[in-house]
Amino acid sequence: MRGAFLPIALALAACAGQPARVAQAPAPAAAPHLVTVGIAAFNDFHGQLEPPHQSVLVPDGKGGTAQVPAGGAAWLASAVDAVRGRYPNHLTLSAGDMISASQVASSLYLDEPSIGVMNRIGVDFNAVGNHEFDRGRDELLRMQNGGCAQFTAHKPCQLEPFPGASFRYLAASTVDKDGHTLFPATGLKTFGSGADKVTVGVIGLTTRTTPTLVSPAGIAGLTFEDEAATINAQVPRLKAEGADAIVVLIHEGGKQQGAPDPQGCDAMSGAILDIIKRLDPGVDLIISGHTHASYICQFPAAGATHPLLLTSAGLYGEMVTDISLQIDPAAHKVVSAQAHNVIVQSDPYQSATRLVQHDDRFPVFPPRADVAAYVQRYVDAAKVYAAKPVGRLSGPAARGESPALTTGGPLGNLIADSQLAATRSAGAQVALMNPFGIRTALVPAADGTVTFGDIYRVQPFGNVLITETLTGAQLKAVLEQGVDDQGPHQGLAVSSNVRFAIDLARPAGSRVVALTIDGKPVPPQQTYRVTVNNFLAQGGDTFTDLADKPDAVTGMTDLDALQAWISAVPVRQVPTEERLRVITR
Template identity: 90%
Template sequence: MTKPLFPLFPRITLRGAILSSFLALAACAGQPTRVVQAPAAAPAPHLVTVGIAAFNDFHGQLEPPHQSVLVPDDHGGTAQVPAGGAAWLASAVDSVRNRYPNHLTLSAGDMISASQVASSLYLDEPSIGVMNRIGVDFNAVGNHEFDRGRDELLRMQNGGCTQFTAHKPCQLERFPGASFRYLAASTVDKDGHTLFPATGLKTFGSGVDKVTVGVIGLTTRTTPTLVNPAGIAGLTFEDEAATINAQVPRLKAAGADAIVVLIHEGGKQQGNPDPQGCNGMSGAILDIIKRLNPGVDLIVSGHTHAAYICQFPAAGAAHPLLLTSAGLYGEMVTDIALQIDPATHKVMTVQAHNVIVQSDPYQSATRLVGHDDRFPVFAPRPDVAGYVQRYVDAAKVYAAKPVGHLSGPAQRGENGAVTTGGTLGNLIADSQLAATRSAGAQLALMNPFGIRTSLVPAADGTVTFGDIYRVQPFGNTLVTETLTGAQLKAVLEQGLDEQGPKQGLAVSANVRFAIDLARPVGARVVGLTVNGKPVAPAATYRVTVNNFLALGGDTFTDLADKPDAVTGMTDLDALQAWIAAVPVRQVPSEDRVTLVAH
């Protein structure tokens, strides 16, 4: 936890008080006695509390995602707590709201897309249905809200069954749309209007108890580098701080006593994870906070999939500016309390705590992750559980289909300094190279941030379609293009620059390189070889990537606009075919990308 930002008031000792009284009596000796009435103490302000249940980056995780929240243990390390699942999240949100007669439920973006198969096969209609049942008030647009394009996103808000994608909408029921309001203050169409409303207001109480909370919702300005450009044609994504600064006085003029920002941008802590901490924070959200004008009371953030509770000095305010994030996948919900003085129209205190949505134990790639008795275990809310089960059952015909066998778990690589693809990244890169040999492919690259979870087969090694879908739910296609050796090295360097979180691209079995973060930007890739030979700057190579990378996604701009690009099958089809091609596919164990230790 961060240290208090304000010093304690000086204490007056009893000895000092007695001495002061003695001196005062001595000064009055011999004087006529007067009775002096002490001034009445100012009455304490009457405060109204508004509770907020907040989360972010749900990503259509209808069922428990079989992932953990990492928390400090009793020995200076970390412990795993099984968490998530829509019905469990609903119960956790209810538990927060039940503490407050006045309450809001807020989401900071990426509610949909990169979803589980039971949501994605149905265009995330069930995820919106879950959020309608949970009772969300406002959701900021995130970058993944644009994965299927603006028209499909507008359908998420407005409902209906018009088809804008390859998948047919309304397969199980007519889609009513979101009962909550999307907010998009910084997403502007060519006519100058925001795609969705910039702000929202909610009023509680009446008379002397009446308070109003204003909400600003927006996404990261880097969205154009994260989604297919065709889906956001005509839209611009404006500077976050400038957008917030413009909206605060408008909300104040509309009667807002408190200002809450929902922003799909964030940061990360350093060191061992602590959902309640703010240790060594870094990330784009800090630059945004530095450029904010006074007036914002609370920022609910997302995008980085990290959890934190931070306080920052706020000029002219009675309390620090509070920054929160609840991780991802509905594994946590942030319990926030705003205490508002309705007489002065000011927020006096803001407090927050991340509540872990502890759900069922699960088998990880290495062990059984059981309950942690330090945290409550939530029961799934029956109505949400029943609704989710309907879509899970409908998807089983696809999800339960076996696609082959693996020799063991394939894990997504994690590292404190740079994210790598791990053994699963190796497996995926190999599958993509095999699938595009006919296009002349000589090597393949895979972005680790596009790998959503580890691939854990059943006890007998069986892998199902649902298993691989959870790994790669985006529906990307494979693109094979020509790069010079110099361009290939430049692409790998782009993942290690200072333009965002670092990722070392996973590579096919015939590629090796090392990462040395102590070297300058642009010179951090060392020892790059293909087929055992050093890469020559002037030589040419046919390289396969997914279409997201081929469009310059994840800031890999050196992969974009190649005139000889050939489009192939989907990444999911490639992985499925690779696993099915042999009785048991061996999980690659070699270190293809290594980190230089210092």
């Protein structure tokens, strides 16, 4: 019907002696010319030079999950090359914890080979993570600047001179007492020229909870400022310096719930969400870490031209995130951002329960030859330590895992027993072990043999044992801190004389029930000598009720205790009894 009005209008105009004018539809606006920048991103590498003998969990297409063997520096190098090969313009970024808690071949050499690997891969920027501070600020500065100055018990530059990182560490929220950041807050990288010129600005920072996660001596004089406020202060500075895109590299993150899916974002939780809520809409992409989880999320951003993209690639180089930013160079803004987690499928391996084989749904990356040869040099040098047998086990020992609660499982119990035995001379009656301090399962050879390299992979931190006095009430409060609402839940592993239950349906502070020692209820006022590692004794993992005890006695390293416990009998039995019971409803 509307089209019929046009002839009438033309006739009236002609009768009036006026020329007929037909309104022309405006020409469609030309589509903006876009420039694509690709990013290969990962996080929490933790010096995993060799395949870590862990797997990525993925949907199996049948309502369950499948395991994909993944990781290893040479395989990661090939995967990063494959991602970058898709983009003429590209960046390679790491969201922290590149070093420390490492495999023996890296740790024995102060993680110099891990930095060497990353130089060969071609990383551009790495955010400082909390584990970067494990050996103290001076050693961390050496990681950046190179040299052979000795700041630890281990001698540096044992195999070759150390040139330092060819990439830049970024630490926007780590401030020295003089008001300067420990490393630069931001970095810029420009691609193209003329009408195709685009610049990506990168802000790097770590979690503000770092003081609860590392030794106080290693961060003396440093403060860790609020993440969102730090990011927001840097956005306009980067824009003023010509940044068309703003990328945040942050060593903080979250976790999704439900069935594992590296591409998912199911019921996300974690500290990163509060940060996102307070962010400047000028942020286009957040590459996160710290929680060792994988996810790809998009969040609506008020005033932004596209949703805020949040990514994480798990841990240990088992995945690399393939990120694509489409940038309008004329408008100086990102118009879209996409991401996909690429599994770094490597060699099959024997887990604590089964042989984990290749999954044909995913590509198998070949190890990159130059990185493999470089890693092998350090692996060979470390063999004199790593291959030394320390004893035999009755079978594999795994850490406990569940969606709601991480527990020590049989391996945590084994470690707690070893620590109690090692500190009896200090009066120890109970030992506690944090599951998050257990890095991998302990899987012996077919004849039960366990090597130093095996136990080192389990506990690579070099912690020492601390025995201190707690009342029964304080002991219960410590167990409660593991399942309060201040962080991810972990049920502390306990020595063989302790039993307790956890009911997560109860309010925080009252979730630990049925606590006994030697089969007897624990009176609140009775005192006990309790052994923990020095990380926990400093209040690490938010176990603040263990900190600052005046009668603390320092013992041997946790690794020496585990080695002594395994070697004390012909075959050490892996504990099978249920010391921690999780109440389900």
